[in-house]
Every structure is written in C-alpha cells, then in structure tokens.
Amino acid sequence: MEDSGIYALLIRCDGVTIRVGALGELQFDRGYYVYIGSAQRNMQKRIARHMRSDKKIKWHIDYLLQHARVVDVHTVSAPKNCxxxxxxxxxxxxxxVPGFGASDSHAKSHLFTGIRDNLWNDAISLMRRCKND
Incomplete structure (x- = not known):
C-alpha cells in the first residue's frame, strides 16, 4: 500500500437513514458504495482508521461506516487533484450522495453507488489513469 495518494473504499450497506453532520439526515439504500479519498501522508493509517469502529467522528464517511462495512480497498500513489x-x-x-465528502472539492460528491463490479472497476480504472509513475 502506498504511503500517500488516493484511495477508494468499497462499502456494503444494508440500508440505513442517518444524520451526517451538516448534510443532515440522509437515506442510504441497500447496496454498494464507493468512497474516494486522499491522504498526502500516512495513507496506511488513514485506511486503518476507516476500518476501526472505535473512532471519533471527523469526516462524513465516519458517519456511514458506523452502519456499513468496508469490503475492499484500492490505493494508488497520485497527486491530490486526482x-x-x-x-x-x-x-x-x-x-x-450530494455534498458527501466534498467539503473541500469541486466534485458534487465523493460517495457513489451503482452495480458493484461496474462501479468498483470504473473507480480503479480512473485512479490508475492519473497515478504517479
């Protein structure tokens, strides 16, 4: 696993409605989600934090991961703009999910849902397109 770059989390959710900070109450349908994040250092620690259940809520993804589980992770060494x-x-x-994870981004969201394999493969393919060589 890279020490810095971007990562994707493949998340399985059984369906839940939760309050997500300033975004308010959100409904997450049953299915698979991909979250795109970055860590400019200590990416292994960031991923490990996402996997823990005993953490202080800091990011939007922390709210969802209290009710869903990460089933796969993909990382690449890439600049933050990737x-x-x-x-x-x-x-x-x-x-x-509008605004999710996108507080400091021009993207509409950093959390996506769709058919598991299609979504996951597309995320990995896009990540590989802009990785550092």
Missing amino acids: EEFVAIELGKKYRY
Missing part, C-alpha cells in the same frame, strides 16, 4: 478528477468522473456516470 481525488477530485476521479470523483467528478464517477459523478458523471453513477448516482451520488
């Missing part, structure tokens, strides 16, 4: 590129491109093709 995170936004991937999120914008996924938003053109997949349903998304």
Whole structure:
C-alpha cells in the first residue's frame, strides 16, 4: 500500500437513514458504495482508521461506516487533484450522495453507488489513469 495518494473504499450497506453532520439526515439504500479519498501522508493509517469502529467522528464517511462495512480497498500513489478528477468522473456516470465528502472539492460528491463490479472497476480504472509513475 502506498504511503500517500488516493484511495477508494468499497462499502456494503444494508440500508440505513442517518444524520451526517451538516448534510443532515440522509437515506442510504441497500447496496454498494464507493468512497474516494486522499491522504498526502500516512495513507496506511488513514485506511486503518476507516476500518476501526472505535473512532471519533471527523469526516462524513465516519458517519456511514458506523452502519456499513468496508469490503475492499484500492490505493494508488497520485497527486491530490486526482481525488477530485476521479470523483467528478464517477459523478458523471453513477448516482451520488450530494455534498458527501466534498467539503473541500469541486466534485458534487465523493460517495457513489451503482452495480458493484461496474462501479468498483470504473473507480480503479480512473485512479490508475492519473497515478504517479
């Protein structure tokens, strides 16, 4: 796993309605979601934090992960702007949760839902397109 770059979490949700910070109450349908994030250092620690259940709520994704589970992770060494590129491109093709994870981004969201394999493969493909060599 890279120490810095961008990552995608494949998340399975059984369906839940929860309050997500300033976004308010959101309904998450049963299915698979992909979250796109970045870590400019210590990416392994960031991923490990996402996997823990005993954490202080800091980001939008923390709210969802209290009620859903990460089933796969993909990382690439890439510049931070690649995170936004991937999120914008996924938003053109997949349903998304408006504003989720996008507080500091021009993307409409960083959380997407769709058919598991299609969504996951598209996310990985986009990440690979802009990775560092």
